[in-house]
Amino acid sequence: xIARAVEDAGYRLHDLRLEEREDGALAVAAFGLAIAAxxxxxxxxxxxxxxxxxxxxxxxxxxxRRGDLLDRLLDERDxxxxxxxxxxxxxxxxxxxxxxxxxxxxxxxxxxENPRVVVNADQLVELAGELDDPLLDLDxxxxxxxxxxxxxxxxxxxxxxxxxxxxxxxxLVKIRSGFHPGEVDPATGxxxxxxxxxxxxxxxxxxxxxx
Numbered sequence: 001x002i003a004r005a006v007e008d009a010g011y012r013l014h015d016l017r018l019e020e021r022e023d024g025a026l027a028v029a030a031f032g033l034a035i036a037a038x039x040x041x042x043x044x045x046x047x048x049x050x051x052x053x054x055x056x057x058x059x060x061x062x063x064x065r066r067g068d069l070l071d072r073l074l075d076e077r078d079x080x081x082x083x084x085x086x087x088x089x090x091x092x093x094x095x096x097x098x099x100x101x102x103x104x105x106x107x108x109x110x111x112x113e114n115p116r117v118v119v120n121a122d123q124l125v126e127l128a129g130e131l132d133d134p135l136l137d138l139d140x141x142x143x144x145x146x147x148x149x150x151x152x153x154x155x156x157x158x159x160x161x162x163x164x165x166x167x168x169x170x171x172l173v174k175i176r177s178g179f180h181p182g183e184v185d186p187a188t189g190x191x192x193x194x195x196x197x198x199x200x201x202x203x204x205x206x207x208x209x210x211x
Contacts, residue, residue: 002078009073010082016066023059027052074144089140092147098138102131104150116158116168123172130179142178145171 030052037044070088073079080086091097105128108117117124127146130136138146149171153159157167 020062027056093143098131137182139178
């Protein structure tokens with residue numbers, strides 16, 4: 001993404017978040033007025049309720065659109081300059097999410113129904129162990145790639161048999177390259193040993209290999 005596109009994406013995220021909050025607040029007010037009107041002016045209750053329902057739907061649509069845009073921006077390394085995108089990626093690298101991904105790997109290994117899982121079992125076992133290790137930090141870009149590999153049925157070569165099988169091992173190797181020694185705060189699951197700027201520089205470098 002060019003700088004202008006990143007800037008536009010940031011504005012769009014801000015506008016959608018603002019729209020979601022404003023419509024949500026307006027919907028709550030309309031529902032409240034509808035309840036009050038039911039006791040004072042019953043004829044106003046239904047229009048106010050329907051108006052609140054309409055605005056609430058707008059808030060839901062704005063929330064979905066913002067979430068969809070944020071999810072797509074996670075695949076753009078330049079978009080990590082946006083605090084909201086960077087924060088979302090860092091959430092993927094928390095210990096809570098890493099443990100969830102580790103459990104997903106072990107579940108797939110136990111079932112052993114997918115031949116691509118069986119062929120790459122050695123790498124998957126190592127990855128599951130690294131995900132559960134609190135003494136290892138995982139770069140946000142690699143955490144996002146790991147989540148995509150294990151949960152996205154469209155873009156994951158592990159789940160989508162129409163994609164090249166060789167891509168599974170190469171992605172696993174690249175994901176595992178994102179681990180490095182560090183100290184993780186057990187209360188938050190966020191690394192305390194590596195400054196955010198340094199972590200982002202490493203993430204930008206690694207993102208080039210996923211493109």
